[in-house]
Structures are given as structure tokens and as C-alpha cells.
Amino acid sequence: MIRLFMKQFVVVFTAGILQLQIPAYAQGADETDDVLDVVLVTGGREGVRKLAGAATYIDEAEIQELDDTDLTDLLARSPGIYIRHEDGYGLRPNIGIRGAAAERSQKITVMEDGILITPAPYSAPAAYYLPNVNRMRAVEVVKGPSAIRFGPHSVGGAINLVSIPVPTKRTGAIEASFGTDNYQKYRGLLGDRIGNAGYTIDLLRYGADGFKELDGGGNTGFTRNDVNVSLDWRPESNWSLEHHLQFKIGYADEISDETYLGLTDGDFAITPDRRYVSSKLDRFASEHSQAHLIYSLGLPSGIQVVTKGYVNRFNRDWNKFDGLIGGPSVKLVLARPDIFPTEIGLLQGEVDSLDAGGQLIDVTNNSRQYGSEGLDISAQYDLVLGSFKHRLNAGLRYHHDYVDRDHHQRGYEMIGGDLVFDGDSNRQKKVFNNASTDAFAFFLNDEITFERWTLNAGVRVESIDRKLEDFLEDTLTSNDETVVLPGISAHWQWRDKVGIFAGIHKGFSPAAPAAGSVVNSEESTNFEYGLRYENTNTHIELIGFFSDYSNLIGRCRVSDFGCVPGEEFSAGDVQIAGAEFSLNYIHDFASGWSLPVALVYTYTESAFQTGFQSGFPQWGTVNTGDELPYTPENIARFQAGLENDSFSLTATVKFVSEMREVAGRGDLEVGMFTPSYTILDLGGKWALNESWNLLAVIENVGDQREIVSRRPIGARPTPPRLYRVGFRYDF
Amino acid sequence: MIQIARHILLIALAVFSGCVNSDSGDSNEVPTSEGFDFVGMMASYADGVLLPSYERLESTIEVLSEPTGAIANYCGSISTADEGVMLDAARIAWQEAMSSWQEAEAYLVGPVMDNGGSIRNSIYSFFSGSPLSTCAIDQAVMLAQNPSFDLTNRSFNQRGLDALEYLLFNEDLTHTCPAQIVETQTWNIQPAEQRKLLRCEYAFDLAEDVVLSADGLGVAWQSSGGNFRTEFINPENLADNFQQLSDALFYIELSTKDAKLGVPTGIKDGCSQLTCPEASESRFSDTALENIRSNLIGFRELLTGGAGLGFDDIIIAEGFPEVNNNFHTNIEAAITLIDSMDMSLLDQLAIIEGSGSDASCLNSAANPETVQMIPVCSLHGFLKRITDSLRTEFIVIVNVDLPDGAAGDND
Structure with a gap:
């Protein structure tokens, strides 16, 4: 019934818009606002400050402050974000929000310009592609009830990456950076406006040789290319309609010699940057292409209609070490090398493979092709009824995505410290399937303002059809589900500088098609409450949150041994709670210098509410009260700077407390947790004139080498001390 | 000033922070040796x-x-x-x-x-x-x-x-x-x-x-x-191999107690006469008792894992050290009894045959500490105590199944 209603809504709504004559008239867009409101989900920095909920807006200045290419470095500026580091460059980040699992960012909604951008957010939510943050104008993080507008994953929140808009006049920039391990980054940016039309060309290439040292020599680095072209058309305003059309196409590729294989704790202690020779053939190769069309229509009645059409394609081949064929879990081998001397010797190339069971190195090419496309129509209307101001928002999205998986295994013998193909090209495929999803999403939101109160009430409906065709098993399974996700929040401007807010919403993260015919989506009830203080130089936010999961899902990935990739596990009731604190303060000196200070802190606690035995390796044996894995109790980031019009010096200290690697409580067991660590980064910028800017960055000044994770397989380090210098020329 | 700010922050965080129910309770505890290696x-x-x-x-x-x-x-x-x-x-x-x-x-x-x-x-x-x-x-x-x-x-x-x-x-x-x-x-x-x-x-x-x-x-x-070895240790095969190890413990029942002692002494079904010496093991060397002694040593190693982790450690982890004590007491009693015997199994079977009755044997088996008229029958009694613990306390504590063929014990 709901699906039928939605289909009718789309037909009527689209037809209505198409019947409108598009006149060569517009009221005249605000040309100073070069970031389109329609691609922002928070309303920008000002919008964040008035939201009846938690959100963070990271602007271009912050992105360029240390010339970040790693999204996770930037997201540390937002409280409530949990990062599990993996390759040291943030190529495939693991981002969680408010306890939602960080695994390949699969429990959060990620968008570019408000458009779903991960390869297949419904069918295969693991985000093997995220846009390069270095080419972005802003990063927005939305949590709490505000997140229900941005499904499908709303248990934690949403992240929106805002790309460089078309400028109002001819501008351009050239950037280059060079650093440790042959780090190189080049960027070219050119944009112009010609009459009513404009364009932006954004070129980015960066890469490094990598800081890992492969046994016997070999590549461990990466290269990324990213080309984006935006076209913009804003016709003259002669009619009572306001049009704005933006079309963007993009292509990005990556070649990285990345692996899932880490080290034993013993080897890590000696040489944290070592890479075993058994991962020598590992290589990730991907291509991403996208076409986004955004059409904004302002009607005389004040109704603003935004239509977004999008097509994304992502192909990847990840040829990588995947264990020992018929052998024990390599995770276990790395954890217990004393028990598995032959197997660890094989990984290290110190033992030759013999014609015995479990001595062939498994190198599997995980080949996947993803696609997503959809049409998203939303409308906004401001209405005044007496003393109540209503801002009504409604939206409907049709989305289709799919993933074709073809995981082909090859066996290699370890002979004399090198990998030798065993000649068998016809091994049984590990995974060979197609998963697809058709989803309609509808949301309705009313923001009611009355005196010092703002009330936000909304509802999101997701109607999802999933299908999984397994070509190995010759089976076809499908399921569908419709969920209604309400949310409500309130903001009270208690004093001019102090606001108090609270909200509750139902969170949802859909099950993937691989969940089979029994739908078992993740649902939660999320509460948040907080206060916000704001004056000229100070912004303080203190928020408490509580998420009560009725069905937490763990999703098996290729790196999880003992389960089938895509298989889903239910943990039943889980509670996650905590507090988020953020402070931004700027002290201005009379001399023209200023001292900006920023502190972000997140406290988190979690507890499984039932005991069970799980086949999901991260959970294992769970008892009531056990804490979630990879959810640190304390995360903090402190930044202080000294700057004037020409110079800026920035020091950033990041702290992450111990993280459990499997569910548990009480004392942490050796080898079953990552230690706490503190990293200091320093950055300096010098503006020679209006055009030339120089940059120098030292990451991990103290060269702290700690284990950040033992996933996917084995201990992985914090990156070593890294230097970067670069320039930017604006014209 | 910093101290005051720090305290204000901590108090504010404590006030604002949500909290979870981390009460472990009792009813939902997973009944396994959590954390056992x-x-x-x-x-x-x-x-x-x-x-x-x-x-x-x-x-x-x-x-x-x-x-x-x-x-x-x-x-x-x-x-x-x-x-x-x-x-x-x-x-x-x-x-x-x-x-x-x-x-x-x-x-x-x-x-x-x-x-x-x-x-x-x-x-x-x-x-x-x-x-x-x-x-x-x-x-x-x-x-x-x-x-x-x-x-x-x-x-x-x-x-x-x-x-x-x-x-x-x-x-x-x-x-x-x-x-x-x-x-x-x-x-x-x-x-x-x-x-x-x-x-x-x-x-x-x-x-x-x-x-x-x-x-x-x-x-x-x-x-x-x-x-x-790798296949045996591989946790993916743990369930099977763990059960195999557990099944192997029952050798002491099915092979040692029943086949090697029960049938020859006539205690166990399978001997239609008073005794069945022809069913005894190692008749040419007349070393059946030495074999049983070795079986007991092997059983003890299998129970304890030698100097390393073994079933006995699981039993302790589960909170039943007295079960281990009982095992060890009966194993030691059985070995000591064998060491004290100056007659072979065949010799003792001859004594039973000579008495023309199984009364002494059955009495010895029922009261192995106090009645040792026929020591091999007392030995059977000690073995039965071991196997009774195996099929009752052991399988429940360690959470394993009885092996095929050990479903019943009609001694």
C-alpha cells in the first residue's frame, strides 16, 4: 500500500513539475553563496548552529588547513565519530557514528552533494569508494533526529561531502605537495561563469610509495586520479520562476598495492612497517564514474523544488592475500605464531610450501562491479500560521543499486621466499552472485518555530525490495520490507547565547540482500539532548546520546574468517550511550594575531543486553553487559593555533583510548585490544601574497607507532612521522 | 582555573552522558568456558x-x-x-x-x-x-x-x-x-x-x-x-576434534573396562561362562594388566593434556575441581592396585574359575577399596567409578556428547 502510494506520488509530482514552463527569468540567485543550498544537508555553518540536533560543518579552510587527503583526519573534528584505521592513508575508511559499526563505513549514509555516493548503499553498504575529500568544499556530519532525512542508514548518522561549486567569476588554482615516501599531490582547479552558465574543472592526483616495507622488496603505495567537471546554468530572472541547473560528471581511479594482511604482535614490535611477502601480489584497482544532475526550481508561491538524478558506477578488482587454502585462519596464525610455526613461516616466506594440506597461499581476486542510480525529488515550503512559522520539507527518492561479485581464487606455493603459481586456473569461485535493491524512500518534515522554540517533527518511510542471485548455489532469494521511521526534536533558545535541545528518532540500517529471505534489519531508538553556547568568539556544545538497538547487525566481510562474506548476524538488544563535547574559541590579540583553540571529546559506553554465541568473529561469545568491539571509551582531539593574515601555525593532538577487538568487559586481554595512543600533528601556512600560499605539515611528530587495529588480518600501525610541503597558487 | 574548568567539564559530561545497562545479570550468561584458550x-x-x-x-x-x-x-x-x-x-x-x-x-x-x-x-x-x-x-x-x-x-x-x-x-x-x-x-x-x-x-x-x-x-x-596437526588445531574444526578427543576418553570404558576386564572376568555381558580367559588381551605374554596400566596413564594424559591445557582445566574453569579430584583419586587407586598385584589376569581368572562362583568378583568390583579378594575385579570397580564420572559429570561440565557405542552401560 505504501509502495503504491509512493509510486503515485512520484508520477504526479514529476508530471506536475514537467508541465511547468521554464521561463528565462529568475529572481537572481545570491551570487555570493557559491555553495548551493541544495547540496548542503545542514544548511552550512550557520545552519548547524540553529539545528535542533547534533551536526558538524567542516569548511574549506579546515580542509585546506593541513591539506588533508584523509577523510578520517577531518572527521576527528566532529564528536561522536569512531574511526578504525587501516592503511594509514584513509583509502578505505572505517567510519562509525555513535557506536554504529565502523566496518567499511557500512552503517552510515554517505553522500556527495546530498546524493548517495557509496557504491551500493542498499545492496552492499560497505563503502569501498568514498570521494576524495581533498577536492571538497565542505564536509557535513549529521547525527540524531536530523539524520532521518538521509537514509537508508540512520542508526548513527550521515556524512555529506560538498564538492567545489561553479564560481561566480573566473577563478583557478594550482596546488602541489611533496612529502615522505615520495608523497605527491597535484591539483588543478579552473572555473568561470559565462553569462548564465558556468563551469568548474577539478583535477586531482595524489599518491605515495607507501611506508610499508615488503619482504623482498616491492610496491606498497598508491596512486589516485580524480577528474570532475561541473556545469551550471542559472537563467536570467524574468519570470516568476527561478531555475538552477547543475550537471556534474566525475571519474576517479585508484591503483594501490594494499593488503588485508598485517603482522604478528611480535613482528610489529620489531618492525611495525614490515609487510610479509605473502601479500606481494596484493593490488586494489578501481574506477568510479558518476553523473549527477541537480535541478532547483523556485516557484512564485515560495515552494522550492529540488530534483536530483544520479548515476554512479564503481568497478574494483582487489587481488589480495586471503589466507591459506585449507589452512587455519590467518588471523589466528598471526595471533598464535607459537602454535602455527609452519603457517607463519609460509606467510613470512621462511618456510617452503610442501605437498601437504593447508600450505598453499590463497590469493583471491575479489572482483566486483557496483552501480547505483536514482531520482530524488524534494520540496520545501514556508508557511506562517498565526505565531507559528512552518517550514515543510518533503521528499521522495527512487533508488536502485546492485553489486556483481566474482571472487576467483588462485593458489600460490611459497618457494624460496617467493610466490609461485600452482598452475590451477580453474579453482571453484568463492563468491559469484548478483545482489540488487529497489528502494523508495519518502520523508516529511515540519520545522515549527514559535517564539524561542523550534520543533522539528518528521517521518521517513523506506520501502525496499531486495534480490540475491547466487550463481554458485543456483538460488534466487528475495525479500522486501517497509519501515516507518519517525523522529522529533525540539530546540529552546533559553538565553540569547544558550540553546537547549533534545530529540528522539528511530534509527534504521537495512539488511543486505545476502541476509536471505528472512529480513533482519537493524533498528534502534536514539535519544539525544544537549545544550549549545555561542558568543562572538566561543562555541560550546555538550550533547548526551543514548541508542537502544533492538537488533544490532554484524555483517561478515571477506576479512572475517569463519563466516560467509555478506552473511549477517544479529546481536539482539544493545545499548550505546555517551556524551559529546566540542569547544571552539578564538582569542584575538591586538597585534593582529589570534589564537584559535578547538577541543572535541567523545565519551562512549556500550553493553550487549543479551548473551549469545555468535558466528561473527568480532562478537564471539557474548555475555550480557559486554562492551562492543572497536568502540573506544574516550576519543579527544585538541587543536591550538597561532595565526594572522599571513601566517598560521597549528598543533593538533589526537587521543584514542583502548579499543576492544572482540566483545567483552572488565580487564582487557593482551592481544585482544588496541592500546591507547596520542598523536601530535603540526602544520604551518604562509601566505606570500594573495596568490601564493606555502604549506608545511608534520604528521605524527612523536613517531608514535602503535597498533591501531588487528583487522582485517593482523596488527596494523599508525603511520610513522610523515613530512609534507606544498604550495597553492590561486588566480 | 584549569582545574575548575576541568571539574566543570567532568561534571557536565557526567550529567549529560547517557548510560547503558551493563548489568550482567545471570540468566543470559552463555554457559561456555568463556575466554578458555x-x-x-x-x-x-x-x-x-x-x-x-x-x-x-x-x-x-x-x-x-x-x-x-x-x-x-x-x-x-x-x-x-x-x-x-x-x-x-x-x-x-x-x-x-x-x-x-x-x-x-x-x-x-x-x-x-x-x-x-x-x-x-x-x-x-x-x-x-x-x-x-x-x-x-x-x-x-x-x-x-x-x-x-x-x-x-x-x-x-x-x-x-x-x-x-x-x-x-x-x-x-x-x-x-x-x-x-x-x-x-x-x-x-x-x-x-x-x-x-x-x-x-x-x-x-x-x-x-x-x-x-x-x-x-x-x-x-x-x-x-x-x-x-594444523587441521587438528584449526578452530574451524574445533567442534569435531574436540568431540573426537572427548570420545577418545571413552576408550577407558569401552575397551579397557569392558573388553579387557569386563568380558574376561565375566562381569560384562559378552561372556557366557563364569570367566572368559580366551577374551583377554596379550594372552601369550600374559601382560594384560600392564596394558591396562598403560591405558590408565594414557587416559590421565588425555584428561589433563599433560603439562598443558586439557579437559581438567575446563572442568576447573567451570568451577568443578572436585570432579578432577575424583578422577585422579580413582586413576591413582587403579594404578596402585595394578602395581600391587602379584598375579596376572589369567591367574586371577583361574581363581574365579576355581571358586566356581562370581560372588567374590562381583563383591570386589562393587567395593574396590574394601574388598579386594579378586584384585582384577576391584580394578574393574575403580574403572567403573572413572567411567561413571565420565558419562555423567564430565559430559555435562565439558558440554560434549557421549560417543557412539557408549549410550548405555549395563554393568
Whole structure:
């Protein structure tokens, strides 16, 4: 019934818009606002400050402050974000929000310009592609009830990456950076406006040789290319309609010699940057292409209609070490090398493979092709009824995505410290399937303002059809589900500088098609409450949150041994709670210098509410009260700077407390947790004139080498001390 | 100032922070040995119990099979003054090899049980289902003189340690075959020294054959061979291998208590007479009790994991140390009782037969500490206490199933 209603809504709504004559008239867009409101989900920095909920807006200045290419470095500026580091460059980040699992960012909604951008957010939510943050104008993080507008994953929140808009006049920039391990980054940016039309060309290439040292020599680095072209058309305003059309196409590729294989704790202690020779053939190769069309229509009645059409394609081949064929879990081998001397010797190339069971190195090419496309129509209307101001928002999205998986295994013998193909090209495929999803999403939101109160009430409906065709098993399974996700929040401007807010919403993260015919989506009830203080130089936010999961899902990935990739596990009731604190303060000196200070802190606690035995390796044996894995109790980031019009010096200290690697409580067991660590980064910028800017960055000044994770397989380090210098020329 | 700000921040965070219900409660505790190092336990069994046991077996059998070993020396001494001494030395070496095997046979897991237990049966065929064929051995002794004779083609019931026992301990040089058997028709007319020599030479061949089987067992576990060690430790196979280990403990019930003691003493169904000495093990050497002693030592190793982690550690982790104590008390009592016996099993069976009644035996079995009129029956009583604990407390605490064939115990 709901699906039928939605289909009718789309037909009527689209037809209505198409019947409108598009006149060569517009009221005249605000040309100073070069970031389109329609691609922002928070309303920008000002919008964040008035939201009846938690959100963070990271602007271009912050992105360029240390010339970040790693999204996770930037997201540390937002409280409530949990990062599990993996390759040291943030190529495939693991981002969680408010306890939602960080695994390949699969429990959060990620968008570019408000458009779903991960390869297949419904069918295969693991985000093997995220846009390069270095080419972005802003990063927005939305949590709490505000997140229900941005499904499908709303248990934690949403992240929106805002790309460089078309400028109002001819501008351009050239950037280059060079650093440790042959780090190189080049960027070219050119944009112009010609009459009513404009364009932006954004070129980015960066890469490094990598800081890992492969046994016997070999590549461990990466290269990324990213080309984006935006076209913009804003016709003259002669009619009572306001049009704005933006079309963007993009292509990005990556070649990285990345692996899932880490080290034993013993080897890590000696040489944290070592890479075993058994991962020598590992290589990730991907291509991403996208076409986004955004059409904004302002009607005389004040109704603003935004239509977004999008097509994304992502192909990847990840040829990588995947264990020992018929052998024990390599995770276990790395954890217990004393028990598995032959197997660890094989990984290290110190033992030759013999014609015995479990001595062939498994190198599997995980080949996947993803696609997503959809049409998203939303409308906004401001209405005044007496003393109540209503801002009504409604939206409907049709989305289709799919993933074709073809995981082909090859066996290699370890002979004399090198990998030798065993000649068998016809091994049984590990995974060979197609998963697809058709989803309609509808949301309705009313923001009611009355005196010092703002009330936000909304509802999101997701109607999802999933299908999984397994070509190995010759089976076809499908399921569908419709969920209604309400949310409500309130903001009270208690004093001019102090606001108090609270909200509750139902969170949802859909099950993937691989969940089979029994739908078992993740649902939660999320509460948040907080206060916000704001004056000229100070912004303080203190928020408490509580998420009560009725069905937490763990999703098996290729790196999880003992389960089938895509298989889903239910943990039943889980509670996650905590507090988020953020402070931004700027002290201005009379001399023209200023001292900006920023502190972000997140406290988190979690507890499984039932005991069970799980086949999901991260959970294992769970008892009531056990804490979630990879959810640190304390995360903090402190930044202080000294700057004037020409110079800026920035020091950033990041702290992450111990993280459990499997569910548990009480004392942490050796080898079953990552230690706490503190990293200091320093950055300096010098503006020679209006055009030339120089940059120098030292990451991990103290060269702290700690284990950040033992996933996917084995201990992985914090990156070593890294230097970067670069320039930017604006014209 | 900083202190004040810090305290304000902490108080504010405490006020604002949500909190979860982390009460562990009781009802939802997972009833497993949480945190128990099962992988370490399996590795401990492999490296500390099973592989050393197989190495001992191999080395003790090699003493028999080497060109200058006990059997070769005996063969060389036949018709000399040293013949008796060398025969005794060969018998002692056999006994040591047999003890190694009896201990190893308590660990019936992995390759030793593959292919219907072919490796096991080629080393020792007592439980193969096919009784030792002395006639077939007598025939093989004759056939072995032909260079084309292939020992490996012979059935299990004419190979292994039990065949060796027959050749080394049987004083009767007369063959045991019916008259129509062609191969042995000329045997009895050969000189005694010649018959001893032929039997000894065939015993040497048998010992080499057993060494090959014991070798094969070790190789099957090694990474350079079948690599079963890894398969055994691999947690993906934990459920199966853990159950196999647990099943192996029941050797002490099904094989030791029932087959080796229960049937010969008439306590167990399967003996239709007062006693059944013909069902006893190692009748030619009359060393059945030594075998049982080795079985008990093997059982203890299997229960404890030797010096490493074992079932007993799970039992302790689950909070039942007294169950371990009971096991150890009864194992020690059984071994001490065996050590104190001055009569063999066959001798004691003769006493039961002589009494014409099973009353003394049953009384001894029912009250093993206080009544030891027939010590082997008391020994059965101690073994029953062990196996009763196995099939009740052990399987519940360790959370395993009874093995096939142990579903009932009608003692």
C-alpha cells in the first residue's frame, strides 16, 4: 500500500513539475553563496548552529588547513565519530557514528552533494569508494533526529561531502605537495561563469610509495586520479520562476598495492612497517564514474523544488592475500605464531610450501562491479500560521543499486621466499552472485518555530525490495520490507547565547540482500539532548546520546574468517550511550594575531543486553553487559593555533583510548585490544601574497607507532612521522 | 582555573552522558568456558601429548626392528648360549613397545582412525574385529622364505604387535593350523632351532612393518606430511576434534573396562561362562594388566593434556575441581592396585574359575577399596567409578556428547 502510494506520488509530482514552463527569468540567485543550498544537508555553518540536533560543518579552510587527503583526519573534528584505521592513508575508511559499526563505513549514509555516493548503499553498504575529500568544499556530519532525512542508514548518522561549486567569476588554482615516501599531490582547479552558465574543472592526483616495507622488496603505495567537471546554468530572472541547473560528471581511479594482511604482535614490535611477502601480489584497482544532475526550481508561491538524478558506477578488482587454502585462519596464525610455526613461516616466506594440506597461499581476486542510480525529488515550503512559522520539507527518492561479485581464487606455493603459481586456473569461485535493491524512500518534515522554540517533527518511510542471485548455489532469494521511521526534536533558545535541545528518532540500517529471505534489519531508538553556547568568539556544545538497538547487525566481510562474506548476524538488544563535547574559541590579540583553540571529546559506553554465541568473529561469545568491539571509551582531539593574515601555525593532538577487538568487559586481554595512543600533528601556512600560499605539515611528530587495529588480518600501525610541503597558487 | 574548568567539564559530561545497562545479570550468561584458550588446548594436546606419544611409540618399536636391535640379536643368538638372554631382551623390548602403544591407543583421534582405523590395525589389531590368526601367522612364517612374499598384503590379524607377541612369547613351536593347510604341512618336521629362526626372522619383518605404520602415523601429523596437526588445531574444526578427543576418553570404558576386564572376568555381558580367559588381551605374554596400566596413564594424559591445557582445566574453569579430584583419586587407586598385584589376569581368572562362583568378583568390583579378594575385579570397580564420572559429570561440565557405542552401560 505504501509502495503504491509512493509510486503515485512520484508520477504526479514529476508530471506536475514537467508541465511547468521554464521561463528565462529568475529572481537572481545570491551570487555570493557559491555553495548551493541544495547540496548542503545542514544548511552550512550557520545552519548547524540553529539545528535542533547534533551536526558538524567542516569548511574549506579546515580542509585546506593541513591539506588533508584523509577523510578520517577531518572527521576527528566532529564528536561522536569512531574511526578504525587501516592503511594509514584513509583509502578505505572505517567510519562509525555513535557506536554504529565502523566496518567499511557500512552503517552510515554517505553522500556527495546530498546524493548517495557509496557504491551500493542498499545492496552492499560497505563503502569501498568514498570521494576524495581533498577536492571538497565542505564536509557535513549529521547525527540524531536530523539524520532521518538521509537514509537508508540512520542508526548513527550521515556524512555529506560538498564538492567545489561553479564560481561566480573566473577563478583557478594550482596546488602541489611533496612529502615522505615520495608523497605527491597535484591539483588543478579552473572555473568561470559565462553569462548564465558556468563551469568548474577539478583535477586531482595524489599518491605515495607507501611506508610499508615488503619482504623482498616491492610496491606498497598508491596512486589516485580524480577528474570532475561541473556545469551550471542559472537563467536570467524574468519570470516568476527561478531555475538552477547543475550537471556534474566525475571519474576517479585508484591503483594501490594494499593488503588485508598485517603482522604478528611480535613482528610489529620489531618492525611495525614490515609487510610479509605473502601479500606481494596484493593490488586494489578501481574506477568510479558518476553523473549527477541537480535541478532547483523556485516557484512564485515560495515552494522550492529540488530534483536530483544520479548515476554512479564503481568497478574494483582487489587481488589480495586471503589466507591459506585449507589452512587455519590467518588471523589466528598471526595471533598464535607459537602454535602455527609452519603457517607463519609460509606467510613470512621462511618456510617452503610442501605437498601437504593447508600450505598453499590463497590469493583471491575479489572482483566486483557496483552501480547505483536514482531520482530524488524534494520540496520545501514556508508557511506562517498565526505565531507559528512552518517550514515543510518533503521528499521522495527512487533508488536502485546492485553489486556483481566474482571472487576467483588462485593458489600460490611459497618457494624460496617467493610466490609461485600452482598452475590451477580453474579453482571453484568463492563468491559469484548478483545482489540488487529497489528502494523508495519518502520523508516529511515540519520545522515549527514559535517564539524561542523550534520543533522539528518528521517521518521517513523506506520501502525496499531486495534480490540475491547466487550463481554458485543456483538460488534466487528475495525479500522486501517497509519501515516507518519517525523522529522529533525540539530546540529552546533559553538565553540569547544558550540553546537547549533534545530529540528522539528511530534509527534504521537495512539488511543486505545476502541476509536471505528472512529480513533482519537493524533498528534502534536514539535519544539525544544537549545544550549549545555561542558568543562572538566561543562555541560550546555538550550533547548526551543514548541508542537502544533492538537488533544490532554484524555483517561478515571477506576479512572475517569463519563466516560467509555478506552473511549477517544479529546481536539482539544493545545499548550505546555517551556524551559529546566540542569547544571552539578564538582569542584575538591586538597585534593582529589570534589564537584559535578547538577541543572535541567523545565519551562512549556500550553493553550487549543479551548473551549469545555468535558466528561473527568480532562478537564471539557474548555475555550480557559486554562492551562492543572497536568502540573506544574516550576519543579527544585538541587543536591550538597561532595565526594572522599571513601566517598560521597549528598543533593538533589526537587521543584514542583502548579499543576492544572482540566483545567483552572488565580487564582487557593482551592481544585482544588496541592500546591507547596520542598523536601530535603540526602544520604551518604562509601566505606570500594573495596568490601564493606555502604549506608545511608534520604528521605524527612523536613517531608514535602503535597498533591501531588487528583487522582485517593482523596488527596494523599508525603511520610513522610523515613530512609534507606544498604550495597553492590561486588566480 | 584549569582545574575548575576541568571539574566543570567532568561534571557536565557526567550529567549529560547517557548510560547503558551493563548489568550482567545471570540468566543470559552463555554457559561456555568463556575466554578458555581452546586453540591453545588443542595445540597442547597435539604437541604435548599426541605427537610425543607417537614419537615414543616409534622409538620403542625401532628398538625391535633395527638391524642390531633386540629381535635381530635374538635371531643371531639362536642355538647359542645367549639365546635365552636375548629372547628375554626381545620380550622386554616388545613389552616397552606394547606399553607405548597401549598409552597411544588411548588417543584415538585423527589419522590413526582414518580408513577404518587402518594404521591402528596395522600396529595392533586386537580391536579390529578380526581376532589374531595364529595359523595365518604360521603360514606367513613359511611363505616369508619366498623372496616375492609381501608382508603388506597380509591381513591385519597376522601383523602388528599382537602377531609379534605370538612369535616372541609362544613357547610351543608346533603350528596352529589344520592339517589340510599346505603351507604348514612341513613345519612341524623341521628342527626346533630352524623353526625358532624362521619365526624370529618373520618377527623381524613384522617389526619393520610396524615401524613403517608408526612412521606413517607421525608423518600424517607433521607439516611436511599430512599436516593433520594444523587441521587438528584449526578452530574451524574445533567442534569435531574436540568431540573426537572427548570420545577418545571413552576408550577407558569401552575397551579397557569392558573388553579387557569386563568380558574376561565375566562381569560384562559378552561372556557366557563364569570367566572368559580366551577374551583377554596379550594372552601369550600374559601382560594384560600392564596394558591396562598403560591405558590408565594414557587416559590421565588425555584428561589433563599433560603439562598443558586439557579437559581438567575446563572442568576447573567451570568451577568443578572436585570432579578432577575424583578422577585422579580413582586413576591413582587403579594404578596402585595394578602395581600391587602379584598375579596376572589369567591367574586371577583361574581363581574365579576355581571358586566356581562370581560372588567374590562381583563383591570386589562393587567395593574396590574394601574388598579386594579378586584384585582384577576391584580394578574393574575403580574403572567403573572413572567411567561413571565420565558419562555423567564430565559430559555435562565439558558440554560434549557421549560417543557412539557408549549410550548405555549395563554393568
